[in-house]
Amino acid sequence: MKTQSFVIKNKVGLHARPAAVLVQAANKFKSEIKLEKDGNEVSAKSILGVLSLGAEKGTVVVVTANGVDEEEALKTIEELVNNNFGDPE
Numbered sequence: 001m002k003t004q005s006f007v008i009k010n011k012v013g014l015h016a017r018p019a020a021v022l023v024q025a026a027n028k029f030k031s032e033i034k035l036e037k038d039g040n041e042v043s044a045k046s047i048l049g050v051l052s053l054g055a056e057k058g059t060v061v062v063v064t065a066n067g068v069d070e071e072e073a074l075k076t077i078e079e080l081v082n083n084n085f086g087d088p089e
Contacts, residue, residue, distance in 0.1 A: 001066040010084035013056035018085030023047045031067025
């Protein structure tokens, strides 16, 4: 199991489009991937779960991946966060 914290940097946070990008990426992996914010944990493979976190710009989100491709999953999510989920700034 691998865990890493990320700060949401894009100015609109994890609204519908970035959340959908995250969920699509998470669903490509066999590993179980969870997001946690303020004690609330959801599956990164669930659009409703991700949206329910209400992660705004500056929010710290802890990502936990557990499975055969956990390292690749965390690396992919890190790239998404660093690239603002493809949102132009």
